[in-house]
């Protein structure tokens with residue numbers, strides 16, 4: 001009995017530690033897991049190089065929704081945060097449905113977006 005519960009505790013600890021890297025907000029890793037399938041050269045979404053700090057819906061090589069086109073302005077930390085938090089609330093009718101509920105993850109992703117030049 002005692003042996004068994006020690007083993008169980010060790011197993012739980014191991015799983016707990018193994019899960020840590022995924023929980024720590026690593027923008028590059030999050031981007032690879034949650035964004036790249038659409039924003040990594042696929043036709044599903046626009047390339048995001050230069051997006052942070054640039055004009056919203058500005059690429060000539062992507063057919064944006066009228067909703068995002070109509071927003072105007074630039075992608076600041078605040079507008080990126082709002083869009084990633086709730087895309088449809090930021091631009092009702094947007095073609096992007098991927099929301100990032102975690103504030104920590106959004107911050108890490110925005111930091112990563114700024115490195116995409």
Ligand code: HEC
Nearest residue numbers: 034035038044045046056057058064065068094095096098
């Ligand atoms: C299922 C595909 C898909 C996924 C996954 C996705 N996006 Fe998008 N994203 C889009 C599409 C489509 C648009 C264009 C939206 C529109 O035109 O309304 C877009 C637009 C954007 C824009 C605005 C780009 C511009 O040129 O103005 C940003 C920033 C963005 N996405 C960030 C992200 C981030 C960060 C993630 C990962 C958390 C992500 N997206 C995940 C499809 C996706």
